Amino acid sequence: MAGGLIPLDEARERLLGLAAPRPALSLPLDQVTGLTLAEPLLSLRNQPAADLSAMDGYAVRSADMPGPWRVIGESAAGRPFAGTIGPGEAARISTGAMVPRGADCVVVQEDVARDGNSLLLTGDGPATPGAHIRRAGHDFANDALLADAGTAVDARLIALAAMAGHDALTVHRHPRIAILSTGDELVPPGEPAPSPAHIPASNGLMLASMLSALPCELIMPPLLPDDRATIAAALEQHSHADLIVTTGGASVGDHDLIQPALADCDGTVDFWRIAMRPGKPVMVGRLGEAIVLGLPGNPVSAYVTAMLLLLPLVRRMLGYQQLVPATSQAIAGECFPANGPRQDFVRARFRDGALIRLGNQDSGALSALVQADALVVRPAHAAEVGAGDTVDYIALRHQT
Numbered sequence: 001m002a003g004g005l006i007p008l009d010e011a012r013e014r015l016l017g018l019a020a021p022r023p024a025l026s027l028p029l030d031q032v033t034g035l036t037l038a039e040p041l042l043s044l045r046n047q048p049a050a051d052l053s054a055m056d057g058y059a060v061r062s063a064d065m066p067g068p069w070r071v072i073g074e075s076a077a078g079r080p081f082a083g084t085i086g087p088g089e090a091a092r093i094s095t096g097a098m099v100p101r102g103a104d105c106v107v108v109q110e111d112v113a114r115d116g117n118s119l120l121l122t123g124d125g126p127a128t129p130g131a132h133i134r135r136a137g138h139d140f141a142n143d144a145l146l147a148d149a150g151t152a153v154d155a156r157l158i159a160l161a162a163m164a165g166h167d168a169l170t171v172h173r174h175p176r177i178a179i180l181s182t183g184d185e186l187v188p189p190g191e192p193a194p195s196p197a198h199i200p201a202s203n204g205l206m207l208a209s210m211l212s213a214l215p216c217e218l219i220m221p222p223l224l225p226d227d228r229a230t231i232a233a234a235l236e237q238h239s240h241a242d243l244i245v246t247t248g249g250a251s252v253g254d255h256d257l258i259q260p261a262l263a264d265c266d267g268t269v270d271f272w273r274i275a276m277r278p279g280k281p282v283m284v285g286r287l288g289e290a291i292v293l294g295l296p297g298n299p300v301s302a303y304v305t306a307m308l309l310l311l312p313l314v315r316r317m318l319g320y321q322q323l324v325p326a327t328s329q330a331i332a333g334e335c336f337p338a339n340g341p342r343q344d345f346v347r348a349r350f351r352d353g354a355l356i357r358l359g360n361q362d363s364g365a366l367s368a369l370v371q372a373d374a375l376v377v378r379p380a381h382a383a384e385v386g387a388g389d390t391v392d393y394i395a396l397r398h399q400t
């Protein structure tokens, strides 16, 4: 520990240890994107259920090659031909239509000439049985394991589930997350500030935007004043959520009221203060069914701690495997000085492919945060890194 501060890795382990994937429930296919399967996905049918044509053309017997043929009917997608193809006979067939009894291959229409019901081979045509036919069950068989429990549901899996006969999936449900923004100085964005002591409340919208990439149910009550009883009542009101995220009031000032308010409603503090910069005053506690994650009010601190703690926690509640943002390596474009006892997340940008610090590292400076391409990760007590050496970083935007 650094002066009572917990290293970030340890803090994150403790935080993630409080959470588990949310309970399973069955949801319709149009509501499951981004959730994870709570049980294996098995098919309820063969796909395809019969031999189907892969091309538009004519269903024939390969033994009759190279024709000619007499066209005796049509098999369209969804409207099969009822008869049987005998020697010298063909049926018009479309892509996705059932191959009629008797036929064992399809000649594409570009390879034949049709005159009335007479059909002549003009191209190469298929010589082999099975040509241009998708066999029954060639994609998957009935009762086949299509995806393991824990798989994240994306558009491909939704399509597969639908094709396999499902209209719903059993998934870990959406986490319910309440975001409470506290501070007497806050006014809703866009509203006139009553005095220069007031500022627009940006953290709530920022956190909601960060969470929008994940399927969760957000509850965003109105801004809360620095009033202990009001904050306690709001905490209590949301104690049935999976997670209560607060911003502001996490530090040590007289008006930093998250911890006292949490105590007032019989919540507990698991740990407080992490050896990181920005983001030191993070608090983690419990209240009823909810985990309480107290983030700092400073906007950059709130952003960095949300990226490194809030998003991994929500991913865990969703049942994801990959929780923590990926770290990459890049060349330092300038010297990064030796670091102190707090792991440092330095706002940096790429210049000529190498990372340089942004001038303004203040944890309230949103303009520098927006200019940043990356957070350079400087471990606690790291030695100086010279220009040309390698640094670890977390990407904040895709390079365009």
Ligand SMILES: Nc1nc2c(c(=O)[nH]1)N[C@H]1C(S)=C(S)[C@@H](COP(=O)(O)OP(=O)(O)OC[C@H]3O[C@@H](n4cnc5c(N)ncnc54)[C@H](O)[C@@H]3O)O[C@H]1N2
Pocket (backbone or CB within 6 Å): 181, 182, 183, 185, 186, 199, 200, 201, 202, 203, 204, 247, 248, 249, 250, 251, 252, 253, 256, 278, 279, 280, 281, 295, 296, 297, 298, 299, 301, 363, 364
């Ligand atoms: N004596 C000490 N003072 C401070 C310490 C400390 O250890 N000892 N820690 C500093 C650090 S580090 C941080 S980070 C801040 C965090 O403070 P709080 O979480 O208590 O946040 P507030 O004091 O309420 O606000 C800080 C700052 O952020 C602005 N803010 C608050 N909420 C929002 C919001 N929703 N949207 C935009 N901006 C917001 C607020 O106006 C303040 O300017 O404490 C240091 N102090």
Ligand code: MOO
Pocket (backbone or CB within 6 Å): 276, 277, 278, 279, 280, 281, 296, 298, 300, 301, 363
């Ligand atoms: O956590 Mo604070 O972000 O160092 O200003």
